[in-house]
Amino acid sequence: MSARGDSASDAEDDQRTRYADGSVRLRNPNIELMDQDILYHLALGSGSHDLVAMFGDVKFVCMGGTPKRVEQFAHFIMDEIGHKLPTGTTLLDISQFSYRYSMYKVGPVLSVSHGMGMPSVGILLHEVIKLMYHARVKDPVFFRIGTSGGIGLEGGTVVISEDAVDGVLQPYLDLPVLGKMVRRPAQLDKRLVRELKALADPNDPYDIVTGRTMCTSDFYEGQGRMDGAFCDFSEAQKMDFLNKVHKCGVVNIEMESLSFAALTHHAGIRSAVICVTIVDRLHGDQIMAPKEVLDEWQCRPQALVSRYIKRYLTMKGRLTMAGPGGSVCVKSPRRFKLVQQESENYD
Amino acid sequence: MSARGDSASDAEDDQRTRYADGSVRLRNPNIELMDQDILYHLALGSGSHDLVAMFGDVKFVCMGGTPKRVEQFAHFIMDEIGHKLPTGTTLLDISQFSYRYSMYKVGPVLSVSHGMGMPSVGILLHEVIKLMYHARVKDPVFFRIGTSGGIGLEGGTVVISEDAVDGVLQPYLDLPVLGKMVRRPAQLDKRLVRELKALADPNDPYDIVTGRTMCTSDFYEGQGRMDGAFCDFSEAQKMDFLNKVHKCGVVNIEMESLSFAALTHHAGIRSAVICVTIVDRLHGDQIMAPKEVLDEWQCRPQALVSRYIKRYLTMKGRLTMAGPGGSVCVKSPRRFKLVQQESENYD
16 A cells, blocks of 8 residues: 555555454544544434444445436346345435435445546545445445547547556645645555456457556546637647557546545555446547446446455455346346345455 | 636626527537537527527526525415416426426526536536527526525524625636646626625615625535534634634635535626525534525525516516515515516527
8 A cells, every 4th residue: 555565664554554353444643533424425414314324334335426426326236146125115315415425335335436637536535435434334345437539549448547647647645735736646456457357248349448547637628639619739730649558458438536546545545446438539529439338338337346246245245146137227147145244344 | 708807808808608699608618519419418509499498587596505595485486476386286306307407498597406516517617608598598697596504693594695705715616637737717797796785785684794605615624614513623723723714805605605606606607605504603513403494495585586587587577576475485576577578689
């Protein structure tokens, strides 16, 4: 977990981000001294809610851009892991009264929307990391499941990010704090990348690749698009740029991975970014695919994360295979059933 | 409209951003050469929609952070200007199928959500500015109606931003474009600030002030809050920072004004940022005010913008005074009635 990368500092960082039992520790001594902590943008609070009872069994936090996508993922993962709701109940948007983010809980899985751009995902991460602390969650794993522009990849390709760089290819999140720049490495968990890659199925009718992800603070000029309200460069200059970053290993471009990687890494939380490409930027700027195609593409990274979650729960003896079944999103070859064990962590 | 500030370059910029009839011209020669322009994050397109017919009569674009707030503003302004919907119809979220932003149209007023942070408002601005171009809107005025942390101001104070600065007090938006930094001045329209200030009513039970707004890319560490997931500074260091920026004229802090000011200024669009303060950062970090109080506070900048819109429409003979009436948000002393004149611009 260390920028130095040596085992002594790794151990130091581990102590800063974990208690002895593996539960999340905050790199902020102030929170435990507060009477209550209001998670304003989640419409939750440590004084108003029993966060241990509500969220203590969370293991996976899956984030996506839009409320719609994370609601759909919640239903999908519920079907995939065979999670049953009590009769007469339905999923509820836990953060509905924040009007900022949407959050659904399906057993050990939280599905949360992060909006667009690094500031939006950054606010969410601060509050979800604090939520993990308040709920005494042990070793959670965070996923960002998103969309991106591909470079040299056919639309519908799934990209697992090896690392994240900014618009000038720097692998850091630079943030002004009290008027001075603070630099945090945007590192993703390498083992998690390998584990996810290993879950690619040869029968998948699309590619699952790994590579570098560029994260920008603008969708138009910042990603070299010529179709924004402003454009001061030529097609040749744009192609030079895209080819140059491609040669540096960049295979896709989106707007959240740098902050997501930097903040989860700083918190000592294993995390991965899995995005589907919705356009090949070497062939165009506009997103022309029909809605139905885009919808199907967006299921692909969800399916990969679902495989990871099911594999984990199966290994922990928390999932039993059931008869064949389908799902609202991607057909799964086998259906699982979550063995209910309330009020207990999955580690 | 020029960074140089001389009248020759002002005239140059005017020609770049306006056609002879005052309609919005894009600083991007590519758009008019495209067969169609898909405004992806608005779920609109120049090929799929008759944007002139739908939006040609827009004069004011009012943006706020959340879908809820802009829906509420749409109903409020409808009541304020006496806009009548045809019997059996209701307001519709025009961009509902983008799942990104919400957009409502009430006669000459668009009410649009921009999410949180500069990248999110930036994407929206690119697409709304293009929408103004496609719809041939003349001299639109953009407002951001938001919330902010105040510095030395009681909660519930309305701040009209004189200018916007970033987290290190620079009045620019720095954006990497094709790997190189592009710097754009974050200027707001000074006349609009004066006009809005003049609409403060001595009977308003709260202050309406003008001042400098700091715009950050993070809500916690980036705004000197000690209650995020991470904190490496002391209370004394935080207070030094807040007092220092206060001495430089900063009266509130939020997360969108810099991009909003820079992009509207670059597009030659008159714009203003009006935020209510929801906490005095000199006295704390957490937002503790009850929901009902926060809801009432958020109506205050809406009421000011409504006064501006009503004054404009009255001057143009587009509004007639009607009998006394109320509104869903803030009681207005007089009620107006919009004189319907479809398919015609308000200038």
